Amino acid sequence: MRKPSRRAFLAAAGATGLGATAGCLGFLETERATREPPLPENRPDAAYVPSHVEGMEMPGMQTSGRYACALSYTFPHRFWLVRGTDTDRVDVRGEDDVHLMVAVWDTETGTVLPEANVAIEHTGPDGETSSVTPWQMLSQQMGVHHGDNVALGPEGNYDVTVRVVPPTTRRTGESAATDPVEFGFSFTFDRSSLDDLPFEDIPADREGSEGAVDPMDMKSATLSQAPTEDAFPIPVRGTGETGGANLVVGTADRLGSLATGDGETYVATSLRTPHNRFVLPNASLSATVDAGGERVFDGDLVPTLDADLGYHYGAVVSASDAIENVTVSVDTPPQVSRHEGYETAFFDFSDVSV
Template identity: 45%
Template sequence: MNRRAVLRGAAAACTLGAAGCLERLGFEEESAWANPPLVEDRPDAVYLPAGAEEMGAYGTASEGDYALELSYTFPHRFWIPGQGGSRVDVDADDSMHLMVTVWDVDTETVLPVDVSLELRQGGEPVDGVPAAPWPMLSQRMGFHYGDNVRLPGEGQYTLGARVGPVDAVRTGAFEGRLNEAATLEVDFAFERSDIHDLEFTFVDEDRRGERDALPLMDHGEHDSDDHDDDDVGPPPSSQGPPVDDLPGDPLGTERSADAKISAVETGLERFGDDSYLAVLPRTPYNDVVLPFTSLTATVERDGSTAFEDSLSETLDHEFGHHYGAAIDPLEAGDEVTVSVDAPPQVSRHDGYETAFFDFEDVTFTIE
């Protein structure tokens, strides 16, 4: 019997206490690590999955401008980038789903950045953790890096993570920073019981597949004894700042491929001598940023094209993660069209895997 069958039969008996519950029912880990139910008739949009997995944290580390948290949950299914892309299913040999969140210490901003990992035990490298984890979107975790991993057994490990540099344009408090890579290490003890004791909370059957999302988790929810060794605290949310609070003139918010796409014109000097167009694509419901996306903006004025160019992925201390370009000041009657040339190049967990692919252009008319 696999975990899917167990979930159906044991829902009344357990929250699901995952393998902890399964072991009480007489099942071994091999059956626990099967995929949870997948919602049928999923919309081409963000939707409520079958349930939510509890997570734990192994600890944090910091070096220079970078901070990192290492967290974990059950091994679980995810989809790698690409519409209808390959689904990665759980293998019986998977030990856990390991997750890394990287952020800037000064601005407390989650970073889209290159991440490579090395796992060591007793000072010696061990296999089991992919060298390059996937950038991922999860309804509970938001934007992070992760993968299912296989460890040789219980015991003490050290995860070394090389993070950086940041390729995105950096403005404001980010300017001149995050140009170099750093290596951060987290020591942790892997015990199967930690994974087994996590809970899986079901979404009501009549709500599964609804166009909605699970709430973002508060990273303070999960405990880690290792946090005491580092003063950076838990990671910030990957939720973008409220668009209405941004300095400038909001052009509006449109929906495409179920992403919210907002645009703001600002005249802040740090963006250049002209006006600056900031475009902010985000998830609906939770406003999580959508990194590694390619966008183009076009400004039509009096029947001719006044501007057409790609937008640069940018980090700013007020605008957060966004895409932008310097433009001539907009005038009444201008039409600003945003095209998504390539969707977010991130893997997706349940609830996001059918959204953010078939983008149609969105247009904002200046009044």
């Protein structure tokens, strides 16, 4: 069992109308806990219901060219960094004021950009400027985003600049510019208002059980959810469960600029969380493909962005005969930081054949 994490988020009515939703979790307390609740006992090596959820404030959403960015914040909380198959817990420091979060997506395709590089600079009422490079993170309410605990300083108005370097992740269609883009936000930091954000303690008979709380309703922002099996945009060859994650494998004779028919087949693997279907980025996947009684492919599946498939892992396979079998291996777990409920999952994988 690994050391695990502590806070998730819940949608609360933010400055730009971010919706509040708790699913069936019940009444929201608006009094902040004086300390983080204990972690659930006997946490499974799988996605589990966390001990509590918190509200968040969203100062705004901005667009620049084809990209969009949403900035939000909540209470500072513990989270886990992932290094290979190990986790390192990051505890709240005494000077931490908020947990800042950034979500970035492509407005033309509606695809979240997990592998973007993000930097945040904030200037407070005293004129002091500080910067932070947030971690790529995964939470049960927000999916993939970038975040970190941040020490702001005095209460008052803050100007925030989010600098995003779009990812060089392979795309199935038209390539997008990778020049840095900037987004500007402002908000008023008030500790009493922060303390008034919703906070819900999940009942003891639910916390720690396998499952997940509902994703938030981010209204104008986009969540990093993969399409359902029924809505998968290419024919599904099969599905499997491994490492606590779900895996969907599909093939297509043609897909964007990567597979154009004439003996080529595109093999796409979507690795996602159970329950909420959040994509699991920064993993290393490989596959073997058999056709005509022969091994026609044995190699890596490349992280790829597609307008319909979203973030997935894929490869072009040359085969004159119909594909008979695909075996997918997760060679390295998703190297993404985790919030409570995901920190014990997605590490120990076995092969999936379809």
